[in-house]
Every structure is written in C-alpha cells, then in structure tokens.
Amino acid sequence: MTEPGSDEVAEQGWEQLSPLSLILRGGVVLLAVVSWMGAQLVSRVGNFVSPGRWRDSSGQPDEVEGILSHPWVSLGILALVIVAAIGAAWMSWRFTRFRVAEHQVELRQGWIFRQQRQVPLDRVQAVEISRPLVAQILGLAKVVVQSAGGKDSNVTLAYLPLPRAHDVRDRIQRAASRLEGYAAGLADEGGAPTGVVQSAPGGTEGPYGSLPGDLLGLAPDTGRLVVQVPNLRLVLASLCHPGVVFLVLAGLAWGIAALTVIPDEWGPFGGIVVALPGLVPMLFGLLSTRVREVLKHGNFRLTDQGRSVRILHGLTDHRTTTVPLRRVQALEIVQPMMWRPMGWWRARVNVAGIHGDDSELTNETVLLPVGTLDEALTVLTLVDPALSPDHLRTAALGDGGEANWVTASPRARLFDPLSWRRSGYTVSGHGVLVRRGRYSRRAAAVPHARVQSMKLMQGPWDARRDLAAVSLVSTPGPIGIVIPHLSLHDAEAFLDEESQRTSAARRSEGTPCANPAPGDGLSSVDIALTDGHRP
C-alpha cells in the first residue's frame, strides 16, 4: 500500500470527505465525553469546596483522590481528552480518501490500521444518497454505494457537501452505465427486450439540483417527475388503519366503562384518568408503526429516469433509491378496505436482488405509498410499459363476469363467500394479471418472462370440491402471486399453457450470451446497473 502523500493523492484522483463530517461523525462521541467529564467535574468541584464531606466518609484523605479533585487537574484532563478526540477524528478524516476509478469505487481508511475497500462497478447494485437531519442542517449528504456482495461490501462516503455527493453519484452511475450499455447491447442483439424503456445514452446525466422549489436538496437531478404524494394525504392514509379504529373504539369503551364504575366523588374526569394508563402502551405501539410509516414515505416523489425510476422519500431522513426497470419481477397494487372511500391504492414491486427478509428495506420497493388509482396505474405502466391500463383497471375494480377473466369456481363459494366471484386471473401476451379480495382489494401482474417456477396445490377441502390453487413464484419480495380456488381442470390447463408461454418468453428474452455468469444467480450483466438499489 502506498503512502497517502498529498501530491500523489491529487495525481490519482483520490478525494477527501467534507471536513464538516468530523462534527457529524465524531460529534456525538465528543458530546458524550464532554458531558460526562462535565458531570464529573461538577461533583469534584463540589467535593473540593466542602472537603469535610469526603474526609468524613473515607476517614483519611486519599492523596490521589485529592489531587484529582483539584479543579485545574480535572479541567486539564478534560481538555486533554477533548484534544485527543478531536485529533483522532481529524486524523481519521485526513486519512480517509475515496476514488471513483474506471472499473471500481475505492475507499481507503485508517491511519495506523489501514483499510482499503473496493467495489467493482459491475457489482454495484445501487447508489443511494441519504441525508439525516443534522446532515441537512450542515448541507451534507451521505453516499452509499451498495454492491451485490451484501451489507459488508458496501462503501459509505460520509459525508460530502450535497453538490459533490450528487456529482460523485453521477460519476459512479455514468461509469457503471458504460459497462451496462455494453451489456445491454449484447442483450439487444440476443432478443427483443420487453419491458425496458430505452433511453438515449447520457440521458441520465444533467445538472443537479436544477428543479425549482427543491427544498429537500435531494431533487431528482434529472428525469421527469411522475408522481408526488402530499404529506397530508400520507398522514391521513396512515391513520386509516384498523389498529387506529380499534384503539379509538377501545378508548371509548374503556372510558365509558370507567365512567360508569368510578364513584362520583372522583369527579367527572376520574374515569378517563383511570382509563388512560392502560391505553398508553397500546397507543405507543400503534403510533410508532404509524409514525414510522409517515417518516419512511414522507416527501415521496417518483421520477422517470429512462431505464430506472428514482424514488425520493423520507420525512426527516431524506433518501433517494433507484429501481432499475430491468430488475422488476412482479408488480402489485393494494387497497386496504379503509382506503376504499377515498379510492386510494398502494403500488409496490418485487425487485431482483432485494430480499424481503429485512423489514427496513422491503419498503423501498414501494413505488407509491398512497395515491389514486390513476396515479397507481401510471406508475405501474411506467415500470412495465407492456401492461395495459385498461386491463389493470379491470383487475383492480372488476367484480367478476368479465370476458377473458377466469375466476374461482362456483364450487369455492363455501370457502370464499365474499370474493369467489372476483378472484381470478387473465392472461395477455406479456404476462399474467391476478386479482383477489373483495373489500380489501389487490391486483398483481407478473410477466411470463419473470416467472421463476410454478406450483399447483390442493388441500383436503379443495380436493373434496375438485378445486386447486396455482402459485406463480416470483423472486423474494412483498408480492406473492397465488390464484386460489380454481377448478382443478382450469388450474391444470392454466399450468400447461403458462409453462409454454413462460418458455417462449424466456427464449425471446434471455440468451445464454447475455448472461455469462451461470450459477450465481446474480450474473454480472444483471447487476451492472446504472443505479439500482440493493437488497
């Protein structure tokens, strides 16, 4: 490893983080140390001013204790610790360098113990910019380069001034997209790409922060604003939750019960006072999930970037995430029952490489936290242009009886009295549309070319009525596609036909030459993204 001498560093394009990141990264530790020392000092000074107290308690005055108790000594130690902490932070900052090279992003850290981490650009899944609250105040941002190797292989550049963060992200994306352009060229030769919006080379580049009214400082630097969710709507939608209703009802019941039982001399509000403590934990648990929902999806905007969509979200901790269209495996719109009067829907997708097991990350596949059906359909058709909005509308709102739709068998009425008329599927040349649920509705779409495997299931009750369920298995994610209660004949026929359709779709979509790395599931071509987001 070479010495990070400043001349050599400048030559090779190594860059430094913002000096202000000292405050952000070391600030908390420093604050803790200072406050601890401060507290110690106050008590020591107290002891020094009235020495009789410690002499009384310990019998003999302890020499060391005595010296340490002297305010000047304490102050000196405090100063020394602070200076040492600042020095260490400064050294760590000085020796942290990063570089966007032609084939990789490199981060070098450490003064005594050197550490160098590299992420090859063709393994980059995503470049995310994140801005915690304090960073926003200081005009800083964090760049997280996420790679296919898992959490430990990420490179985090914390922190950079916002314009530089945008610049670094753009540079990484540009370098990675050069590789992807090459790979995409191969794929185009191999077969007709479906569901991929082609954009002109360099279409994702441009000046950052150019959008007017960019209060967040996380403007979609480029791209067309497709949908924006007002925070008020998000808050209302989050409150339309069975838990909230339950809590309100429980609170009322509890209050009334308490009021009738509580003796009069406790006053008119005695019952409420008694009732409240019991409700507080419930309130807390419920509110925390609702608040987290608003925090995650606040300031939500989705922009069209050509080959990917970029999502800006987060009420206090601003984030941008990018979903590459090529990696979308399945799409879904959901309408919880309580959103029906407002006609609100939520849209989400399964993205290859993003695993649903981490609850913190699954939400990043939400493409629209709450919006009208039109907005939801706009988003879905943007992500998969081969989808027909009319078909989707039928899938969302249809109540059964439409042509082209195969619905659950009437024999399933006993098992599914509410939605057996509605639940079912339709097939287009591009994919399968599935709808379920009568009061709490959902409609999902999966392209034939994205079906991983298929499953036919029949439990004992189904067997009695000659029914079966079909499941089209997608990659891991929030969406699972199951068509329940088909007649066994329909289900078997569907399976046969769908296996032919998926095989044809696979043949036209993927050729062996476009996927040169067999056996690892995430071949290099699949990962070479302009800017994806990571599991």
Next chain:
Amino acid sequence: MTLRGGDLGWRSVSPALVKVRLITLAVTLVVPLVATVVLAVLVTPWVWLGTLALMVAAAIIAWVIVRQVSAISWIELEEELVIRKGRLIRSLVSVPYGRLQFVDVQSGPLMRAFGLSTLQLHTANPATSATISGLEVPIAEDLRARLSARGETQRAGL
C-alpha cells in the same frame, strides 16, 4: 401435467425411502417410549396411557410415511422438471431448467446406507425449494448432470 394419474410416465422414488423414514421415526420415539415405560413401572401405571398414545401416534405417522413416499413422483419434460408430492395436501411444482441456479445432491449416513440421496433444486427464490428425496444415488447423479447441462443451455436472465 396433472395432479393425479400417471399418463406421462411419472417416475416414483425408491421404496427404500420408507425404511429410512421409519428408522428415523423409530429412533426419535425410542427415548420418550423408554421414559414412559420407566415412569409407568416406577411411579404409576397410569403412564401406560402415555405409552399407548405414543404407540398410536407412531402407527399413524408410519402409515402417513408409507402413503407419502408412494405419492412422490417426478418427470423430466422438455423444458422443466415437475415434482408431485402429498396425498392429503397434494402439490405439483414445475421448475423450468432455465431458472435453475444450482442443483444440490445430499445424502446423510442413513440415506447412504440404503444407497439413497436427496436432490434439491434452487431457483432465484429460496422459499420455493423443490426437492426429491429417495433417489438412488446413480439416478440422482445422472439427473443432476442432466439438469446442470440443460440449465446451461436454457438459462434465462432474472
């Protein structure tokens, strides 16, 4: 592909799998059985009821094992491997060769003693693991080789 019937030439797994699973069942039941017998002799004869319950449970499970093993069948079609399982809860899984990420062949000591192994197919979704237990080792090895070869030629991107 049908959930029942053998029209296409479905292949079943080795009946020796029944023995393997029965032995496993017997081994797991030995300790609780001995415990109940000891308690019945030393403490109170009422514990014989527990012994009886265990025996009945064992008999039922053994019957289920026999039925289950005979219900496992598989077939190699042109583009996919199809596996059927279950009597009470029937399932049929169809995995296209082009979607295979890798194929595992495993064999524990007991399975090896009977010359059997388990073949497991892995796709991009780890939740849907398709397995065939009780294949004779040469059959499993051949199948794995064929699956890998077909996976290479028919591979599709994610």
